[in-house]
Amino acid sequence: MGRRTFKLLLTALLAAACAVACGGEQPQSPLRRAAERVFVIGFDGMDPTLARRWMDEGKLPNLKALADEGTFSTLESTQPSESPTAWSSFATGVNPGQHNIYDFLVRDTQTYLPEFNMVRQEPPTFLWGMIPTRGPKIESTRGGTSFWVTAGQSGIKTTVMTVPVTFPAESIDHGQILAGLPTPDLRGTLGTYYYFATDVSRFEEGDTEFLGVVKRLVFDGDRATAMLLGPPNPIVRQELRELNGTALTDASRTKRAELETRESVQIPVSVQWRRGERGATVELGGNTFTLAEGEWSDWVPLTFKINFLVSVKGMMQFYLARADSELQLYGSPININPEDPVFPISSPTGFAPALVEQIGTYRTLGWAESADKPLNEGRLDEKAFLFDANRAMDDRERLIFEALKNDDWDLFVSAIETTDRVSHMMWRLIDPAHPMYDAALAAEYGDAIEKIYIRADDLVGRLRAAVPPDATFIVMSDHGFHSFRRGVNLNTWLVQNGYMAFEGQEGATKTLGDLFGHGQFFEGVDWSRTKAYAVGLGQIYFNLRGREAQGIVSPGAEYLALQEEIRSKLITLRDPEDDALVFGDIYRRDDIYHGEFLGNAPDLEVGFNDGYRVGWQDTLGGISSAVVEDNDRKWSGDHCATATEISGGVLFINRKLTSEKPSIMDLAPTILDRLGVAVPAGLDGKILR
Numbered sequence: 001m002g003r004r005t006f007k008l009l010l011t012a013l014l015a016a017a018c019a020v021a022c023g024g025e026q027p028q029s030p031l032r033r034a035a036e037r038v039f040v041i042g043f044d045g046m047d048p049t050l051a052r053r054w055m056d057e058g059k060l061p062n063l064k065a066l067a068d069e070g071t072f073s074t075l076e077s078t079q080p081s082e083s084p085t086a087w088s089s090f091a092t093g094v095n096p097g098q099h100n101i102y103d104f105l106v107r108d109t110q111t112y113l114p115e116f117n118m119v120r121q122e123p124p125t126f127l128w129g130m131i132p133t134r135g136p137k138i139e140s141t142r143g144g145t146s147f148w149v150t151a152g153q154s155g156i157k158t159t160v161m162t163v164p165v166t167f168p169a170e171s172i173d174h175g176q177i178l179a180g181l182p183t184p185d186l187r188g189t190l191g192t193y194y195y196f197a198t199d200v201s202r203f204e205e206g207d208t209e210f211l212g213v214v215k216r217l218v219f220d221g222d223r224a225t226a227m228l229l230g231p232p233n234p235i236v237r238q239e240l241r242e243l244n245g246t247a248l249t250d251a252s253r254t255k256r257a258e259l260e261t262r263e264s265v266q267i268p269v270s271v272q273w274r275r276g277e278r279g280a281t282v283e284l285g286g287n288t289f290t291l292a293e294g295e296w297s298d299w300v301p302l303t304f305k306i307n308f309l310v311s312v313k314g315m316m317q318f319y320l321a322r323a324d325s326e327l328q329l330y331g332s333p334i335n336i337n338p339e340d341p342v343f344p345i346s347s348p349t350g351f352a353p354a355l356v357e358q359i360g361t362y363r364t365l366g367w368a369e370s371a372d373k374p375l376n377e378g379r380l381d382e383k384a385f386l387f388d389a390n391r392a393m394d395d396r397e398r399l400i401f402e403a404l405k406n407d408d409w410d411l412f413v414s415a416i417e418t419t420d421r422v423s424h425m426m427w428r429l430i431d432p433a434h435p436m437y438d439a440a441l442a443a444e445y446g447d448a449i450e451k452i453y454i455r456a457d458d459l460v461g462r463l464r465a466a467v468p469p470d471a472t473f474i475v476m477s478d479h480g481f482h483s484f485r486r487g488v489n490l491n492t493w494l495v496q497n498g499y500m501a502f503e504g505q506e507g508a509t510k511t512l513g514d515l516f517g518h519g520q521f522f523e524g525v526d527w528s529r530t531k532a533y534a535v536g537l538g539q540i541y542f543n544l545r546g547r548e549a550q551g552i553v554s555p556g557a558e559y560l561a562l563q564e565e566i567r568s569k570l571i572t573l574r575d576p577e578d579d580a581l582v583f584g585d586i587y588r589r590d591d592i593y594h595g596e597f598l599g600n601a602p603d604l605e606v607g608f609n610d611g612y613r614v615g616w617q618d619t620l621g622g623i624s625s626a627v628v629e630d631n632d633r634k635w636s637g638d639h640c641a642t643a644t645e646i647s648g649g650v651l652f653i654n655r656k657l658t659s660e661k662p663s664i665m666d667l668a669p670t671i672l673d674r675l676g677v678a679v680p681a682g683l684d685g686k687i688l689r
């Protein structure tokens with residue numbers, strides 16, 4: 001086969017993969033108009049208490065006007081009250097038992113190891129280590145049917161922009177969608193960041209706890225070079241998988257070590273330090289740019305060559321944090337380039353590139369405010385984080401307004417997550433009781449959350465002006481927000497109370513790398529004597545016979561007794577520091593979930609009181625010594641697994657509603673009803689009137 005034949009084969013394979021995954025190229029024309037047009041803007045994590053306070057103080061005039069004209073209410077969230085779960089219930093109108101998304105993580109019942117939820121992936125395959133024979137397969141694990149798919153099936157024109165849990169982009173009849181969370185970066189993660197600096201010790205080099213890659217820069221005169229870790233090389237990964245099936249010999253060990261050095265495609269980064277000007281010139285992938293201290297770069301386009309047949313396109317931004325006595329260069333996660341996306345980030349596939357033609361490039365990473373992790377790990381400061389978060393919101397806004405220009409939609413659904421990310425990171429500065437409260441920082445950044453609400457309010461004003469006045473206009477959020485002062489280590493509690501058998505761990509601190517299979521998770525746990533274990537942000541699973549590989553708890557009477565025993569003990573847990581009750585409630589599986597995916601549900605779901613969240617090491621399979629401990633991170637506000645009574649988000653709608661206690665599950669049937677589309681049977685939500 002000649003090179004030309006290879007290329008044709010590749011094109012045909014990719015086209016075939018796309019035809020299956022991505023639907024048609026052009027959105028079809030609407031078949032009919034809706035009874036009433038509906039516009040939705042979601043602000044992730046917008047909290048009803050904060051919204052009410054700032055409306056009362058006259059700081060959110062557009063939301064206030066919407067509330068006065070129509071309805072403002074708390075919107076009950078899901079259990080747990082976290083984005084993947086709540087946005088799935090928003091889209092489908094059903095409880096998690098019917099849509100299968102209980103958390104960011106699922107656990108493998110054979111190995112007990114957690115895996116990332118929301119998508120299932122199968123790697124691409126290659127013939128002779130070079131010719132692609134099958135593209136990567138990515139599927140959503142979410143069940144149920146989104147209301148925009150239902151609306152599309154009835155002939156209504158729909159646009160969906162960056163709503164969480166819409167990756168990979170699903171095909172919508174008569175509609176278009178640009179995916180939001182969990183659209184990955186080019187490394188396949190929720191956002192791996194890079195930090196190249198002179199003041200990094202050899203011990204700090206490598207992967208950080210939260211998806212950072214830290215490299216030490218060693219200057220020879222004014223130049224230093226480091227390698228940028230790009231996407232995993234699927235050909236090398238395939239060879240590694242094949243090697244796993246063979247006998248372990250010296251030769252295979254050498255081969256494995258050699259392959260591991262090539263597991264990621266790398267690009268050299270060269271840095272020229274301009275000491276006199278407090279700046280640096282950076283060269284990588286054929287791009288050269290100069291930054292002054294405190295300056296951000298534009299998007300830098302990068303092409304990563306897998307081999308002579310296959311390459312993938314990404315883009316990233318750099319920020320020169322320091323260039324005085326030390327040099328610190330931050331690199332953002334490598335975003336999928338929307339001009340030529342390697343994964344299905346839009347449907348039709350041409351929608352994402354067409355937007356680039358209209359407004360220029362834009363960030364595609366689902367977790368768009370990606371400077372939160374380096375702020376949490378002390379690699380960026382508050383100023384850089386807020387600048388980047390606002391840039392992310394700029395991009396989301398530009399996309400929404402561009403998509404709104406085509407006035408043929410009858411259903412428009414959009415979401416922005418900047419409100420959530422700023423609240424997570426800056427809560428410590430509005431809560432003087434938080435262990436990470438800092439009066440000097442609070443004087444400078446204590447209004448950061450208020451400012452992002454004001455920005456959201458201003459956007460609502462501009463959107464109302466752009467949307468036809470007779471349309472139903474909805475502003476909503478998936479959950480509210482709380483202070484996260486104290487971390488609660490559920491696995492430590494299970495060990496101390498005899499439900500988990502634990503013989504000790506060697507390593508100290510666990511990293512996200514440990515979580516996703518490269519290291520030791522649940523190290524030292526004796527499963528043959530363990531009855532219950534916690535995974536994720538508030539889920540307790542039983543080691544059930546017939547379900548878990550080494551299950552010891554029998555279904556039926558023993559299961560129910562264990563559920564009641566753990567629940568009744570845990571609910572009385574008090575914080576040793578001030579004797580406060582840690583939990584508002586502990587929920588039994590069958591009391592809160594029902595449906596075809598009930599078998600994947602946690603056996604107990606915890607509901608924290610204000611101030612508490614699952615501890616950091618607990619989420620990573622590490623077992624801390626204390627059950628309740630101070631949260632010493634800048635990630636200081638949270639909402640995951642909060643008790644239902646205090647976890648609700650917001651609902652604003654320009655209609656007077658009389659229905660009481662609206663739930664996030666009610667929006668799908670309510671919107672379909674307004675559009676004049678028959679509401680499918682079997683939804684858990686009700687039509688709000």
Ligand SMILES: [Zn+2]
Nearest residue numbers: 045083420424
């Ligand atoms: Zn959040």
